[in-house]
Amino acid sequence: MTQGFLQIAVFCAILIAVVPLLGAYMARVFQGERVFLTPVVAPVERGLYRVFRVDPEQGQDWKAYGRSLLVFSTLFGVLLFVILRTQGIHPFNPGDFKSGTWDLSFNTTSSFLTNTNWQYYGGETTLSNFSQMAGLAVQNFVSAAVGISVVVALIRGITARHGDGTLGNFYKDVTRIVLYILVPLSIVATVVLVSQGVIQTLGGTVGGLARGPVASQEAIKLLGTNGGGFFNVNSAYPFENPTAFSNLFEMFIILCIPAALPFTYGRMVGSRRQGWTIFGAMFSLFIISVVVVYLAERHGTPAQHLAGLNTDQFSGSGGGNLEGKEQRFGIASSSLFTAITTVVSCGAVNSAFESLTGLGGLVPMANLGYSESVFGGVGTGLYMMLLFVLLAVFIGGLMVGRTPEYLGKKIEPREVKLVSVGALFTALIVLVFTALAVGTKYGGPSVFAEGPQGFSESFYAYLSQANNNGSAWAGYAGYLQPDAPGNAGAHGVTFADIMGGFAMLFGRYVPILAVLAVAGALARKKVAPAGLGTMRTDTPTFAVLIIGVVVLIGALTFLPAFLLGPIVPSLTTHLF
Amino acid sequence: MRKDLIRSSIAVVVFTVLLGLAYPLVMTGVSQVVFPGNADGSLIRQSGKVVGSHLLARDFSRPVLGADGRPQMDADGNPVTEPDPKYFQARPSATGYSGSTTYFANRGPNQASTRDLTREHLEAYLQLERPFSPGLKASQVPVDAATFSASGVDPDISEANAAIQARRIASVRKLPLARVRELIKEHTDGRALGIFGEPGVNVTDLNLALDQEAR
Numbered sequence A: 001m002t003q004g005f006l007q008i009a010v011f012c013a014i015l016i017a018v019v020p021l022l023g024a025y026m027a028r029v030f031q032g033e034r035v036f037l038t039p040v041v042a043p044v045e046r047g048l049y050r051v052f053r054v055d056p057e058q059g060q061d062w063k064a065y066g067r068s069l070l071v072f073s074t075l076f077g078v079l080l081f082v083i084l085r086t087q088g089i090h091p092f093n094p095g096d097f098k099s100g101t102w103d104l105s106f107n108t109t110s111s112f113l114t115n116t117n118w119q120y121y122g123g124e125t126t127l128s129n130f131s132q133m134a135g136l137a138v139q140n141f142v143s144a145a146v147g148i149s150v151v152v153a154l155i156r157g158i159t160a161r162h163g164d165g166t167l168g169n170f171y172k173d174v175t176r177i178v179l180y181i182l183v184p185l186s187i188v189a190t191v192v193l194v195s196q197g198v199i200q201t202l203g204g205t206v207g208g209l210a211r212g213p214v215a216s217q218e219a220i221k222l223l224g225t226n227g228g229g230f231f232n233v234n235s236a237y238p239f240e241n242p243t244a245f246s247n248l249f250e251m252f253i254i255l256c257i258p259a260a261l262p263f264t265y266g267r268m269v270g271s272r273r274q275g276w277t278i279f280g281a282m283f284s285l286f287i288i289s290v291v292v293v294y295l296a297e298r299h300g301t302p303a304q305h306l307a308g309l310n311t312d313q314f315s316g317s318g319g320g321n322l323e324g325k326e327q328r329f330g331i332a333s334s335s336l337f338t339a340i341t342t343v344v345s346c347g348a349v350n351s352a353f354e355s356l357t358g359l360g361g362l363v364p365m366a367n368l369g370y371s372e373s374v375f376g377g378v379g380t381g382l383y384m385m386l387l388f389v390l391l392a393v394f395i396g397g398l399m400v401g402r403t404p405e406y407l408g409k410k411i412e413p414r415e416v417k418l419v420s421v422g423a424l425f426t427a428l429i430v431l432v433f434t435a436l437a438v439g440t441k442y443g444g445p446s447v448f449a450e451g452p453q454g455f456s457e458s459f460y461a462y463l464s465q466a467n468n469n470g471s472a473w474a475g476y477a478g479y480l481q482p483d484a485p486g487n488a489g490a491h492g493v494t495f496a497d498i499m500g501g502f503a504m505l506f507g508r509y510v511p512i513l514a515v516l517a518v519a520g521a522l523a524r525k526k527v528a529p530a531g532l533g534t535m536r537t538d539t540p541t542f543a544v545l546i547i548g549v550v551v552l553i554g555a556l557t558f559l560p561a562f563l564l565g566p567i568v569p570s571l572t573t574h575l576f
Numbered sequence B: 001m002r003k004d005l006i007r008s009s010i011a012v013v014v015f016t017v018l019l020g021l022a023y024p025l026v027m028t029g030v031s032q033v034v035f036p037g038n039a040d041g042s043l044i045r046q047s048g049k050v051v052g053s054h055l056l057a058r059d060f061s062r063p064v065l066g067a068d069g070r071p072q073m074d075a076d077g078n079p080v081t082e083p084d085p086k087y088f089q090a091r092p093s094a095t096g097y098s099g100s101t102t103y104f105a106n107r108g109p110n111q112a113s114t115r116d117l118t119r120e121h122l123e124a125y126l127q128l129e130r131p132f133s134p135g136l137k138a139s140q141v142p143v144d145a146a147t148f149s150a151s152g153v154d155p156d157i158s159e160a161n162a163a164i165q166a167r168r169i170a171s172v173r174k175l176p177l178a179r180v181r182e183l184i185k186e187h188t189d190g191r192a193l194g195i196f197g198e199p200g201v202n203v204t205d206l207n208l209a210l211d212q213e214a215r
Helices: A002-030 A038-052 A062-085 A102-113 A129-159 A170-196 A214-223 A244-268 A272-298 A302-306 A330-343 A358-369 A380-400 A413-439 A441-446 A452-466 A494-523 A540-571 B002-034 B036-040 B112-129 B159-173 B177-186 B203-214
Strands: B043-046 B049-053 B061-063 B081-083 B200-202
Touching: A002 A170, A002 A244, A002 A272, A002 A330, A038 A170, A038 B002, A062 A102, A062 A129, A062 A170, A062 A494, A062 B002, A102 A129, A102 A494, A129 A170, A129 A214, A129 A244, A129 A380, A129 A494, A129 B002, A170 A214, A170 A244, A170 B002, A170 B036, A214 A244, A214 B002, A244 A272, A244 A330, A244 A380, A272 A330, A272 A358, A272 A380, A272 A540, A302 B112, A330 A358, A358 A452, A358 A540, A380 A413, A380 A494, A380 A540, A413 A441, A413 A452, A413 A494, A413 A540, A441 A452, A441 A494, A452 A494, A452 A540, B002 B036, B112 B159, B159 B177, B159 B200, B159 B203, B177 B203, B200 B203
Parallel strands: none
Antiparallel strands: B043 B049, B061 B081
16 A cells, blocks of 8 residues: 555656646737747748738627637537548558448537547547547647636636736747647657656557557547547556556646646746635545555456455565456556546547446545536636636635735625536436436437446546546447447437437537636726735635635535435445 | 748657657667667567567467368468467467557457357367366366457466466376466566566476477
8 A cells, every 4th residue: 555655646746846836827928939949940930920821919899709719619610520430441451441421420520629548439440540640630739729728717717907808819928839839848748758658659550469550549539638649548557557657657747737737827927825715616526536546446446356266465466456457557656647647638538437436436426516617627727716616706706795806906796606507517417317218218229337337437428528528437339339440330329329429519619608708798897906804815825715606606506416326326225 | 820821830849859860769779779679579480580579479279180181271271280280379369479460359248149259269278177186177268268368469377377387298198287376386487576467487488498498
């Protein structure tokens, strides 16, 4: 056990040592300052603005920013859908895969457009290298950049001093995020991954082994918190994650941008303590989830014990619930990966969630239940957290009986309404869609397991899709492929594909519009100097208040569903 | 709106070319030059043909022969196989050690099917090893030997698992047990940086080394 906690502690130490530096770098990028990459990248950047016919200095108010974002995303969605539906005629298709079905292609398009990377398809059995590279990997970059651009706009709204209501320029933000942050990090990460044995080739299947340009996609899939694996079993497959070191590296690059953004925030609002407060609240919730899932997985499951398996640790064997986990990672590194990929809305997995213990399975669910605000997706996590911060300010203001204000800006009814929409809408989708899936006959064909496990599968599917995470209790099916490979005879489960697709689209764009509207409203407000009655928002007390708000909203909304799903198996040795 | 449509259309095309073609193709070129073996999949070739990868487990089983000396077939017309006692056996796989179609076993913590499959794995393991490790008890079988791996092609087994199988290998191959243990040690990967992950014995490489030894 000491060994496992040592892994967790060293990982956290590395993280905390590095992310403030990355946060400071990103702040410089967002504020248009010079960085060490400027001499190389600036000419490309200027060239792109010319090609896009964009004046990078032209500010946009929240409506213009949001319109650009929606048009940009819609056109990308159309392109991806067309690529998937016409896969058969594209180059780089060594497996000769046919085009996808319409319902599955809709689900996959929504999935990658929204940074979810929910996968009803099996990568190595249905997608060509062209679809993976020009379709999916492009989305891994731009959907991440869009997420970050929204939080940058929100921060500008919070810090605006002039009151003209502009939030920056969408095209400039996306371009700079891609060129200065995502591409350089991806290049470095690809080389590190290949050095460990991750494959990167255009040669097709050889000797019965499916192959492709995996490392370049793995890098951005993790850095951009996308999570869509080249292979169906994702980062458990040795060609995606071959060694214990590659696993450590992958965990780090999933978490690095979301964990650095609070520090970026602290710098941009001119108070690093604000950044540390938010980071502290996120980190506390993260550590709790790591410890719970690790302790839970160290024990075996009722099914294993009833089969006569000894799940204790003994000399030469780590013990624990190794079902659906890889030997080279063991219990601790699998648990750590599981917690990281679900607090961050990444969704890449190195073990099978469906095989987690009851209590262990509750952890990913709870992390998703916090609306992906604990670190969360790149950009999306921090803006969700800032919505919770504004809620905490509002609740704190009610408690002391003063007009709530945050960083000198009054929080008034309009903002609180918008914040509530942004913070609660996703949960509403999850509950309504899960109810439809389990309450009507149409959800049945997707379910694999009996008993509470089957409910967990359905619930997790919509929890994961609506929160744009993309991890799965993978027994849940949206696609049936009797005659692999080549898509022959395959068909989608239309209900699951369509409803999942809409869950992802709503779960992404409704909060984004609410956040941009909040940003626009805050940008127009005058800054009031802090007085004696102003509640401090850079103290440990406030961090505790944030945690309280996040846990209350997550727990209250989903407690009944948690009880029906993972909590039942964790309380009984009964088998279903 | 019109301006946005024009700008976004251009951006969609430019980003697709830059990030969807230039980036992966350049990275493929760089990887193929700097780490050619890794980039191709750490392949194992025998007489020019690719027979597997150092990173992936293989199916080390053999066909069961009927009384007539021909391979037995099951009801679906597939050959019946059994673990080949000459080789170290990898962890149970839900995919038949497939390198082309991967999926999780998806066996839940409180499912009756999980209990039945775990029991099957446990009994098969004991049946194979007991003749060479008399008195081997179920409680001595390490977890990795009776649970499905995540990838279906987990190349590693635990050190305890390798230690049990070593007795069979030594006996069947008529090798000194000390030599088998030496080979196990050579093919054991420790934790990353001495801290992360679990030690594992690479079965694919170990079996290759055993075959080398036989020559």
